[in-house]
Amino acid sequence: MIVTVWLSLEYLQCLFRRKNRGCMGNKATAVARFSPGMKPKCHVKARCEIYPRSQIKRFPVPDDKVPWTTNFPEYKPVDYTADSILKRPVYADPDIRTEKDSPPLTFNGCDGKINRVSHMGKYEIVDGVPRNPQGRTGLKGRGQLGRWGPNHAADPVVTRWKMDESGKTLNGSDGRPVLQFVSVQRRDNHQWAIPGGMVDAGEVVTATVRREFGEEALNSMEMSPEEKKRLEKELDQLFSTGREIYRGYVDDPRNTDNAWMETVAFNFHDEDNSCFGKIKLCAGDDAMNVQWMDLSGSLDLYASHIDFLAEVAKNHNASW
Numbered sequence: 001m002i003v004t005v006w007l008s009l010e011y012l013q014c015l016f017r018r019k020n021r022g023c024m025g026n027k028a029t030a031v032a033r034f035s036p037g038m039k040p041k042c043h044v045k046a047r048c049e050i051y052p053r054s055q056i057k058r059f060p061v062p063d064d065k066v067p068w069t070t071n072f073p074e075y076k077p078v079d080y081t082a083d084s085i086l087k088r089p090v091y092a093d094p095d096i097r098t099e100k101d102s103p104p105l106t107f108n109g110c111d112g113k114i115n116r117v118s119h120m121g122k123y124e125i126v127d128g129v130p131r132n133p134q135g136r137t138g139l140k141g142r143g144q145l146g147r148w149g150p151n152h153a154a155d156p157v158v159t160r161w162k163m164d165e166s167g168k169t170l171n172g173s174d175g176r177p178v179l180q181f182v183s184v185q186r187r188d189n190h191q192w193a194i195p196g197g198m199v200d201a202g203e204v205v206t207a208t209v210r211r212e213f214g215e216e217a218l219n220s221m222e223m224s225p226e227e228k229k230r231l232e233k234e235l236d237q238l239f240s241t242g243r244e245i246y247r248g249y250v251d252d253p254r255n256t257d258n259a260w261m262e263t264v265a266f267n268f269h270d271e272d273n274s275c276f277g278k279i280k281l282c283a284g285d286d287a288m289n290v291q292w293m294d295l296s297g298s299l300d301l302y303a304s305h306i307d308f309l310a311e312v313a314k315n316h317n318a319s320w
């Protein structure tokens with residue numbers, strides 16, 4: 001009886017605390033919404049001169065020749081698919097242009113657990129392969145990407161207010177309060193980024209953001225089963241709510257004319273520093289460093305991650 005009353009009190013207090021501290025107070029939206037409020041810009045990083053982790057030079061594509069609807073008769077994109085992809089790791093498709101007897105892929109649909117639907121709508125299939133909906137990139141084939149067409153990722157933007165030791169919120173030069181987000185330094189190119197990652201076959205994006213945050217920002221892969229269990233409990237609370245801030249194409253340097261990155265980004269916000277304070281950041285998996293970083297328009301981040309942060313700063317009326 002005493003135990004029951006105590007548990008009920010705890011439960012009510014917990015509900016009260018959550019309601020009042022505004023810890024990630026927005027409900028998670030796992031709905032299929034198309035790019036809320038944001039339209040992808042003309043891709044730039046997807047036309048970078050040298051393709052990542054290679055010496056391959058892209059065919060130069062000027063801004064005005066990016067759209068497929070613009071005539072560009074001289075266009076001769078380099079054909080490149082990395083050897084590591086041709087060796088068919090679990091996440092990679094067959095090379096459908098050469099392996100003619102491989103079973104056909106269900107583009108714009110689902111192949112069992114593999115989601116080949118784009119957040120951008122129906123993409124075209126030209127000469128048997130998908131065509132990048134954002135236009136030319138100067139390179140055909142799949143480069144470093146495993147899937148033909150969309151390669152799905154998910155990104156957790158975990159934020160808190162920047163405070164001094166007394167708990168006072170600090171303002172930026174524009175007079176608005178400064179937000180901080182958990183940022184990781186990627187092992188592949190040493191750039192700072194949101195700790196996101198690829199959606200596994202059959203996985204829902206809300207599970208991906210949580211798994212990737214655990215692996216890259218908390219080093220969960222190196223934990224003992226007991227530590228993992230404890231972490232899972234804490235993550236249950238941290239990731240139970242959140243707000244979707246972007247869904248769509250990403251201007252990623254790995255994109256090609258036939259394979260590209262798409263993501264769903266969520267913001268998990270800790271209004272009074274009470275949730276994430278308990279958790280110790282520790283870089284793991286594809287991340288070599290992790291830290292709370294001040295949000296600002298002058299950051300140089302991986303792919304189009306800066307655009308997601310701009311949206312987050314706007315939503316919280318934070319310094320930018």
Ligand code: BGC
Pocket residue numbers: 153154155193194195196197198250251252261262263303304
């Ligand atoms: C990264 C994500 C990123 C996506 C698209 C993935 O490899 O882990 O953070 O949004 O690529 O660039």
